[in-house]
Amino acid sequence: MITRGQSGIWSQPASFDFIILPPWWQTWWAYLLYAIAAASIIYLVARIRSQMLEKENRMLEKKVQMRTQALRQKMEELKTTQEQLIQSEKMASLGELTAGIAHEIQNPLNFINNFSKINKELLEEMDEEIDRGNLKAVREIAADLKSNEEKIYHHGRRADGIVKSMLQHSRSSINLTKEPADLNKLADEYLRLAYHGLRAKDKSFNSGMTTAFDETIPPVNMIQQDIGRVILNLLTNAFYAVNEKAKTAGPDFSPMVTVGTNIADGQVVLTVRDNGNGIPQTNLNKIFQPFFTTKPTGVGTGLGLSMSYDIVTKVHGGSLTVTSEEGKGTQFSIYLPIKNN
């Protein structure tokens, strides 16, 4: 730079060095600041967003938890209802049995009462014969006494067995273990109970019944009251079927229900056969489904056969099959493995 003063002489140029500094907002530290600010904003946004997400997440989780809780509760309710249904099904069949049981117990009790009374008379008679010294007559009376005592014992055991099976039938079958049992005896017992039960309920009901038991079958490992329930269910159905047919068939029709056992392919088989109306093929496919019934509302629950199916297959590792011919009759077979632990 030069200046010309009054002298007019240009001064020695003076040179100045300028360093033009960028404005502060373009300085490196400003940039650094920007960078930090930007990073902070991003961080903040991310933080807020993540917090929001977390919050949302928590809410969702809470919701899921609530829903799960509700579902669990519903499941519990369903389970309870199912248990109640099973129990009421058991009770319903027990109700059907009650009259039969009363009859079945009354009969042995009558025998017990009668034979005890006879024995008392016989003892008095025996005293008289002893006084007379008639040893032969005394011996005869003693023999009668002995045989009557055996009868009293027999009928007492019979009543005992009936009460036991009734109690077993109504008891919940949770925690029960399988034990070897006589399938023939069980089937025979339930055959009588089912028959008398139905008979007491419906005076017009009548049916013949036959048994074809294979006495050589080994004891079968089973939960007796469960298998008893299956047998009872099949029998009730069979008697129902022949009774339905009897209502429309002529007087020549003689209703008949047959229960039998045998051994086939290493399994014990129990069959329940009736000569009723049979089951149409379309129904045969649905017969083991829960709540499927062809009986009028209020008569059948539709649970009997599905429960029976579960008992035989799931609990005992066996199988339950059905064959039917329309107009001729139906046969159900329970297959139980001889060795199922």
Added chain:
Amino acid sequence: MKILVVDDELDVRTLFEQRFRKEIRSGDMEFAFAHSGEEALQYLNHQKQEAILILSDINMPGMSGLQLLERIKQKYHKPPPIVMMITAYGDIENYNQAMKLGADDFLTKPVDFTVLKEKLKTALS
């Protein structure tokens, strides 16, 4: 005179034979037994000429006591034999039906043998 007892319980035979042992021994009463309605009809078909009193249970598998009563009173034997019905269920319905079908008497289980003995004696005399 013969008395036919119809009951599906097998021990009924022993019971009657012991309950009426004096009457049986003296020959006042003679008993026959059938375990079902069908068996009773078979027996009756073979014993037409004999005067018979029938004592039948109602509740039996196969042919019921009431069906047996109906057959006896309508289709068999003239004059028809005396028929007494015995039932475990002393209900009006069974009673009315038995009476309608021509039953001569109606007893309820458990049977009072003293009463039965009297009834049999009057019926047989």
